[in-house]
Amino acid sequence: MKTTDNLTQTLRDSAAMRWTVLLFLAFAMFCSYIFMDILSPIKDLMQSTRGWDSTAFGTMQGSETFLNVFVFFLIFAGIILDKMGVRFTAILSGVVMLVGAVINWYAVTEAFAGSGLEAWFNSHLNYIPGFDELGISPFYEGMPASAKFAAVGFMCFGCGVEMAGITVSRGIVKWFKGREMALAMGSEMALARLGVATCMIFSPMFAKWGGVIDVSRSVAFGVVLLMIALIMFIVYFFMDKRLDEQTGEAEEKDDPFKISDLGAILSSSGFWLVALLCVLYYSAIFPFQKYAVNMLQCNLSFSEVPADSFWATNTVTVIQYVIMLVVAAAAFASNFCKRTAVKGGLLALACLSLIVFCYMGYMRQSAETVFAVFPLLAVGITPILGNYVDHKGKAASMLVVGSLLLIFCHLTFAFVLPMFKESAVGGIMVAYLTILVLGASFSLVPASLWPSVPKLVDAKIIGSAYALIFWIQNIGLWLFPLLIGKVLDQTNPQLVADLKAGVITPEQAAVSYDYTAPLVMLACLGVAALILGFVLKVVDKKKGLGLEEPNIKA
Numbered sequence: 001m002k003t004t005d006n007l008t009q010t011l012r013d014s015a016a017m018r019w020t021v022l023l024f025l026a027f028a029m030f031c032s033y034i035f036m037d038i039l040s041p042i043k044d045l046m047q048s049t050r051g052w053d054s055t056a057f058g059t060m061q062g063s064e065t066f067l068n069v070f071v072f073f074l075i076f077a078g079i080i081l082d083k084m085g086v087r088f089t090a091i092l093s094g095v096v097m098l099v100g101a102v103i104n105w106y107a108v109t110e111a112f113a114g115s116g117l118e119a120w121f122n123s124h125l126n127y128i129p130g131f132d133e134l135g136i137s138p139f140y141e142g143m144p145a146s147a148k149f150a151a152v153g154f155m156c157f158g159c160g161v162e163m164a165g166i167t168v169s170r171g172i173v174k175w176f177k178g179r180e181m182a183l184a185m186g187s188e189m190a191l192a193r194l195g196v197a198t199c200m201i202f203s204p205m206f207a208k209w210g211g212v213i214d215v216s217r218s219v220a221f222g223v224v225l226l227m228i229a230l231i232m233f234i235v236y237f238f239m240d241k242r243l244d245e246q247t248g249e250a251e252e253k254d255d256p257f258k259i260s261d262l263g264a265i266l267s268s269s270g271f272w273l274v275a276l277l278c279v280l281y282y283s284a285i286f287p288f289q290k291y292a293v294n295m296l297q298c299n300l301s302f303s304e305v306p307a308d309s310f311w312a313t314n315t316v317t318v319i320q321y322v323i324m325l326v327v328a329a330a331a332f333a334s335n336f337c338k339r340t341a342v343k344g345g346l347l348a349l350a351c352l353s354l355i356v357f358c359y360m361g362y363m364r365q366s367a368e369t370v371f372a373v374f375p376l377l378a379v380g381i382t383p384i385l386g387n388y389v390d391h392k393g394k395a396a397s398m399l400v401v402g403s404l405l406l407i408f409c410h411l412t413f414a415f416v417l418p419m420f421k422e423s424a425v426g427g428i429m430v431a432y433l434t435i436l437v438l439g440a441s442f443s444l445v446p447a448s449l450w451p452s453v454p455k456l457v458d459a460k461i462i463g464s465a466y467a468l469i470f471w472i473q474n475i476g477l478w479l480f481p482l483l484i485g486k487v488l489d490q491t492n493p494q495l496v497a498d499l500k501a502g503v504i505t506p507e508q509a510a511v512s513y514d515y516t517a518p519l520v521m522l523a524c525l526g527v528a529a530l531i532l533g534f535v536l537k538v539v540d541k542k543k544g545l546g547l548e549e550p551n552i553k554a
Contacts, residue, residue, distance in 0.1 A: 010246040011239065012175045021175050021239055022184055024232045025168045026191040028094070031229035032161045033195030035101055035222035036064070036286075041203045041293040041368035044510035045215055050108065051506070053496075054513070055140075056147045058485020061290045063138040063151035064158035065474035070136060074474060077163040078467020081170055087237045089167045094230035096160030101226050103153030105219040107146050121145035162474060164233075166466040171240070173454055181454075187332070190382035190443060193375035194328055196289060198321070200372035205317045211307075265465050270456045270543065273536045274449060275472045277399055280529040281449075283476030284406055284522045285442050289374070290481055291488075291518070292435075296367035297511040299417045300427045303365050311363045320360045320369065324376065327353040331380030350380060362428050370431055377436040378443035385444060391550050395452050396540050398444045400533040405441030406526035409434050414519035484518045491517040 011017040039046060039061070046052040052060070068074040081089045112118055125148055126141035138155065139148050168188065176184040199222075206217040265271055305312045330350035337343035354376060361369040385398065412434045420427035457465040489496050492513050499509040 011243045012179075017239075018175050018179070018184075021236060022172065022188055023191075024236045024239070025171055026188040028090075028229040028232040028236075029164065029168055029188065029192035030195040030198075031222075031225040031232075032097060032164055033192050034199045034225055035097070035157065036161060037196060037199045037289055038203055038218055038222040039215070040290045041200045041371070042207050042215055042218060043291065043294045044297060044507070045204075045207055045213060046108075047510040048506040049213055049215060050146050051144050052147050053499075054485040054488040056143050056485075058290075058481045058483070058488075059138065059140065059143060060147045060151045060154060061287075061485075062478045062480075062482035064154045065162070065478040066138045066151075067155045067159050068162050068471060068474040069478050070131075072471070073159045074162050074166070074467050074471040077159070078166060078465075081163075081167055081467065086167055086171045086174060087240050089163060090171070090233040090236055091230075093160045093164035093167055094226075094233040097157050097164065098160075098223070098226045098230055100153045100156030100158070100160060101219070101223045103156060104150050105153075105216060105223050107148075107150035107153055108219055109216040110214070112146060112149065117149065118145045121148045158474075162470050166470050169453075169466050171236070174240075175243075177454065186382040186385055186443065190332065190375070190379045191328075193378060193439075193442075194324075196375050197324055197372040200293065200368045200374075201317060201321050201324070204366065204368050205314055209314070265457055265468055268456055269539055270536070271453075271465065271469075273532055273539060274452060274456065275469045277449060277529055277532050277536065278469050279473045279476040280525045280532065281402070281406070281442070282473050283480045284410065284525040284529070285438070286477055287480035287484055288410075288522055291484055291515070292371045292374075293367045294510070294513070295413065295515045295519070296370055296431060298513045298515055299413070299421060300367065300370075300431060301421055301424065302367065303424070305363075305365050311360075311365070316360065316364065320357060320364075320372075323353050323357045323360070324372065326350075327357055327376050328379045331376070334380070335384055347380075358432050361432075362425075370428065371435060373432055374435050374439045376439065378439040381440055382443035395449065396533065396537045399449060399536065400530060402441045402444035403526050403530035403533050405437055406529065407523050409438040409441065410519050410523035410526060414516050414523065418516075480522075483521070487518050487521065488513050488515070 011021075039057075043052075043057055046057060047054075068077075077089070077093075080092070106112055122145045125139040126143075128137045128139065131137040132140075138151050169185070172184050172188060173181065202221060203218040206221050207213060207215050209217060310316060327350050330346045330353065334343050334346040334350065337346060354373075357376070358373060361372065388394070412430070417427065417430055417434070420430050453465055453469065495504070495509055495512055498504045499506065504512070
């Protein structure tokens with residue numbers, strides 16, 4: 001491609017091509033986010049149909065990051081990314097995610113129940129030398145065989161999804177460095193997080209399809225989407241290859257990885273502060289997402305919708321999802337409008353559609369459709385925050401604000417929401433507002449924190465830097481789902497005892513937990529993040545890391 005000044009342009013010099021690439025990467029992550037939480041909105045069904053109590057559910061969910069943390073797979077993923085390049089690693093991550101998802105799906109099917117494989121898992125993996133002594137085993141004696149085998153698949157999926165995460169981050173840096181990088185990263189994450197809402201809306205629908213409960217249908221839905229994600233990575237492969245042909249870059253051969261590079265990364269105090277902020281933020285959000293629907297079921301009183309009601313049909317599910325897409329598209333598009341009238345019209349459409357979406361969630365009387373609102377405010381404001389960081393800076397300051405919002409939301413869930421349990425309208429309103437604010441607070445991370453990493457390390461080892469941050473972050477993502485599950489069982493001893501004694505049914509037990517202790521624990525993570533945010537501001541000012549400076553220099 002040539003300009004009028006006869007200067008060669010590349011694909012990334014074209015805004016349309018840059019953002020097309022971003023769309024492919026975002027959609028792939030959108031699909032992976034759906035599978036990541038595919039069982040979250042049906043935790044109660046996993047307990048009633050598969051015998052997974054909170055400890056089993058939390059252990060299985062925490063297994064996603066087990067290999068990344070304790071076998072250091074994420075570190076190897078960063079090395080693969082730096083040595084083999086974005087294209088190869090993107091395809092590899094897609095394949096690994098898909099393989100793990102298929103295993104996870106088979107584990108919860110009726111075909112697995114009663115099979116020789118189930119018998120094997122019942123008899124094995126009850127004790128793993130070393131890991132059990134350290135208290136970090138992904139299995140335990142008495143854990144349902146389906147949960148064990150699902151954990152194996154989730155471990156494999158976790159390797160792929162975290163590899164995809166660092167690959168997408170590296171890909172965005174490659175295509176957007178020196179341009180609107182924070183806006184791109186924020187937009188990618190905002191669009192990808194629509195997967196959370198998609199999961200919350202459709203996972204229960206597929207599990208209850210036709211009035212017959214089958215949780216494997218929900219997982220199969222996620223498997224199909226991961227096939228599409230792999231196709232997106234394949235398309236990206238060819239576009240990125242074309243870019244390298246235009247620029248003459250040879251990503252796979254330049255700057256080979258050296259162990260000494262890790263020392264350069266780990267010696268940076270700024271890197272450690274950013275990494276710790278990541279683990280605190282993500283540990284307070286992602287593990288919470290896995291329990292959020294069940295938390296709402298336990299803290300709100302939902303009325304049963306008659307089976308012949310319009311609000312109980314799958315048609316209303318599809319309509320609500322379409323309205324959600326209108327909210328997301330209008331809010332997101334408003335960030336790119338130059339004309340005030342058009343921008344205002346899109347925002348008005350987004351707000352009106354959001355109100356309709358929330359009303360439909362209330363009428364459907366289901367916790368999963370209430371929590372589905374989680375990413376919608378973030379979709380609208382993340383590009384705004386990213387654009388602000390690109391042009392004005394203040395990334396570290398935004399993290400402080402995000403920490404305050406995080407603390408406020410979890411404490412509201414812990415102490416305020418239960419006060420409205422008997423109020424049909426009041427409880428739903430408190431839940432909606434708090435969930436929206438929590439989603440908005442989380443949007444500060446991709447908009448301000450991730451784009452700061454290239455300011456802390458050399459460009460040739462940025463893949464390893466992202467991998468290290470993801471590895472540290474994965475420690476929290478492994479630990480806290482497991483902790484929440486254990487804390488729930490430990491702080492609800494009467495419920496656990498009644499369930500074992502047959503005083504209450506699994507269905508009753510699944511919606512009767514007291515979530516106060518786990519929510520206070522998550523709020524404490526927000527307090528720690530707030531303290532680190534202030535420390536980061538001091539270090540940035542002292543060492544001139546440039547975190548408060550804009551990404552785009554005038």
